[in-house]
Amino acid sequence: MADMTQKRHGTRGVLAGLALLLMLVGVVALRAQELPAAPGAPAVAVPVVAVPSASQNESEAETIARCLQDLRSSDVEARRRAAMIIGKYRVPAAQEAVIACLRDSDAVVRRSALVSLTEEDRMISPVARHEVFRLLSDPDVHIRRIASSMLGEISVGLGRVVVMPGRPGPLRPGVPVPPGGAGNAAVDAENREALLAAQALNEALGDDDASVRRNVLSAARFYPGVLDRARLERFFSDPSVEIRVLALQAYASLAGPEDERVDALLPLLDDADPRVREELARTGARLGAAGTAILRTLSRDAVLGVRIEAVRLYAAQQDPEALPLLTDLIRDETVPVDERAQLLQVLNVYPDAAGPVYDELADNGPAALRATAIRMLGTGRIAGAKERGVAFFIDCLDDDSDAVVQAAGAVLQQRQGELSTAALRQLLQKRNPEARKLALRCTAQLTPEEAGELLLDACLDESVPVRQQALQLLVARQIPDWRDILMVSLEDSNAAIQQTAAEGLMRAVREPAVRAALTSYLERCTEPYLKQRLEQLLAARLPPLPGAIGGERVQPPVRIQPLPVRPPVRRRVVPRR
Numbered sequence: 001m002a003d004m005t006q007k008r009h010g011t012r013g014v015l016a017g018l019a020l021l022l023m024l025v026g027v028v029a030l031r032a033q034e035l036p037a038a039p040g041a042p043a044v045a046v047p048v049v050a051v052p053s054a055s056q057n058e059s060e061a062e063t064i065a066r067c068l069q070d071l072r073s074s075d076v077e078a079r080r081r082a083a084m085i086i087g088k089y090r091v092p093a094a095q096e097a098v099i100a101c102l103r104d105s106d107a108v109v110r111r112s113a114l115v116s117l118t119e120e121d122r123m124i125s126p127v128a129r130h131e132v133f134r135l136l137s138d139p140d141v142h143i144r145r146i147a148s149s150m151l152g153e154i155s156v157g158l159g160r161v162v163v164m165p166g167r168p169g170p171l172r173p174g175v176p177v178p179p180g181g182a183g184n185a186a187v188d189a190e191n192r193e194a195l196l197a198a199q200a201l202n203e204a205l206g207d208d209d210a211s212v213r214r215n216v217l218s219a220a221r222f223y224p225g226v227l228d229r230a231r232l233e234r235f236f237s238d239p240s241v242e243i244r245v246l247a248l249q250a251y252a253s254l255a256g257p258e259d260e261r262v263d264a265l266l267p268l269l270d271d272a273d274p275r276v277r278e279e280l281a282r283t284g285a286r287l288g289a290a291g292t293a294i295l296r297t298l299s300r301d302a303v304l305g306v307r308i309e310a311v312r313l314y315a316a317q318q319d320p321e322a323l324p325l326l327t328d329l330i331r332d333e334t335v336p337v338d339e340r341a342q343l344l345q346v347l348n349v350y351p352d353a354a355g356p357v358y359d360e361l362a363d364n365g366p367a368a369l370r371a372t373a374i375r376m377l378g379t380g381r382i383a384g385a386k387e388r389g390v391a392f393f394i395d396c397l398d399d400d401s402d403a404v405v406q407a408a409g410a411v412l413q414q415r416q417g418e419l420s421t422a423a424l425r426q427l428l429q430k431r432n433p434e435a436r437k438l439a440l441r442c443t444a445q446l447t448p449e450e451a452g453e454l455l456l457d458a459c460l461d462e463s464v465p466v467r468q469q470a471l472q473l474l475v476a477r478q479i480p481d482w483r484d485i486l487m488v489s490l491e492d493s494n495a496a497i498q499q500t501a502a503e504g505l506m507r508a509v510r511e512p513a514v515r516a517a518l519t520s521y522l523e524r525c526t527e528p529y530l531k532q533r534l535e536q537l538l539a540a541r542l543p544p545l546p547g548a549i550g551g552e553r554v555q556p557p558v559r560i561q562p563l564p565v566r567p568p569v570r571r572r573v574v575p576r577r
Contacts, residue, residue: 064094071097076106083109087116095125102131107140114146118153129154130193133200141209148204148212151219198226205231214243220250229254233264244271245279252283258290265294274303281306285313292317299325308339315346323350327357330369337366344372355384362388367401374404378411390418394426397435409438416442421450428454433463440469443477452479459485468500475504483508487517499527502534509537 058066063085070082083101086094101113114135117128124132132154135147201223204216217235220227227250235247248268254261268280277298284294298310299322311329315322329335330343344361347354354376362373374396377388393415396408412419412427419427419442427439440458443451451473458470471489474482482504489501502521508514519538525531 060089064089064091068093068097071101076109079104079106080108080112083112083116087113087119099125099127099131102128102135107138107143110135110138111140111143111146114143114150118146118150123156124150124154126193130196133196136200136204136207136212141212144204144207144209144212145215148207148215148219151201151215152222155219155222197223201226202228202231210240210243214240214246217243217246217250220246220253224253225255227254229256229261236264236268241273241275244268244273244276248276248279248283252286258287262287262290262294269294269297274301274306277301277303277306278309281310281313285316292319296321304335308335308343312343312346315343316349318349323353326350327353330357331360337368340366341368341372344369348376352383355382355386358382359386367399367403370399371401371403371407374407374411378407378414390415390423394423397427397430397432397438405432405434409434412438413441416445419445421446421454424454428457428461433466436461436463436466437469440466440473443473448477448479451477455479456485459489464494464496467494467497471497471500471504475507483511483514487514490517490521495526499525499530502530506533506537 067082067086070078071086073079079101083098083104086097086101098113098116101109104110104113114132117124117132132147132150135143138144138147201216201219204212205227207213207216213235216227229251232247232251232254235243238244238247248265251261251265262284265280265283268276271277271280281295281298284291284298287294292314295310295314295317298306299314301307301310308329311322311325315326326343326346330340330347332340335343344357347357358373358376361369362377365373374393376382377385378393380388390412393408393411397405397412399405399408424439424442424446427442428436430436430439436458440455443454446454455470455474455477456479459467459474461467461470471486473479474485486501486504489497490505492498492501498521502518502525505514505518509518515538518534522531522534522538525534
């Protein structure tokens, strides 16, 4: 007991000491703020703990009102604190205050307001967009970096106008006026905003900070044709590979004489980095006939990746000189298979020369290329190719590659009218279950007697999916004796086969034999949704079947409701912030 009392007194002493220490720290901090610094002494930042206001439980409206009052204060620290808080609210008064903070004389206030704009989950207003463009020339480099990183976001909804010399109005919408472009345009808010955007973006290209320049080049795709050609060409010799690539991407969207732009690109043919030369090929392809010379040179580049990209773009122009380069790369076994498959797609622009290449690949090519060639040959529209009957595609179903099997199956599905009963029976002997299922799908063209023989054989297949499909088709085609086959399948050792048979027999539930078989199966049914439906059907009072002619009952049409649908899984959608 004495020990417990001593512990309680000791704990109280520790708490009292901590409270006294915190009070002394607060007094020292307060005195440090009140005392002026000595002349010549360096300014020391004293950490001050933010003390909650007296009204900690103030409402949102009260918080916004307090922030608006602080933003009108001459106290910089008060405005900084308010700027960090006001941006969290989405009411109009708070949004207007954020815009006003973007024009504040203090950089920290402007930066806080700009950061709050980046957290918006909706399209930025035109007024805020105007301020972001203006902040691209802010004295604070951190603000310029943030503003330049928002260029892609603020491009949404920006009205753009092209003004050309000698034209009374806009030439076409979609592109802002480049700097220095003379002309006449209606002086309205949209045109002024487009002009401001073009001017701000081009001035930002000359920013002293590399991050700002990179951000502007990265966003150039959102402002096609805006950046100044001469300013972009200066980046072609930038030490950074990324900057050179971004400059090429922006350069490709410029308007103007293509021949002059090609001349500025020619020095990049000798660029040391293959990534730049590969991007140069894409830029050259967008310059029409003037860029063909660039593609022709790069199609013989020493680096394989550059050569592949150049040949792909060169051949897409249907230039006869590009065809041998294309076929050589397709046949080259040192080229990755996926790259060869992409080049094979380009071969379609040369229909008269594609046949022999497809024949060669369909017989001896890699699996991915064989699959593509088989699909193309299956159309029967490839000039110069060998005539391929269904026997060729049936043999392809024995291939070890799933891609080849799928390609051959797709061709046979399209040409199932050419498949005889013997061909379908041959498909049922294939080791691939998908080939056997294909044979069952193609029985739709056969008579019920012919289809019944194949489906009955498939009911003994070793593959459960094949047997299930056979049972389903027996019911769908109303093959003779389908009820007896399904009632026997209710005794199968596989539960999935039993369920498929029960689902098929539900349409014949009025028949006493079927009803008795389903009643017996109900006791061992493990599928809850099927069991529920069976209980409903078997419990319902159904009218007796009409008499049958010749001792066989006639099944009247009965509308069976579908099985209960599983309830959808509700997923929690995380709200965007």
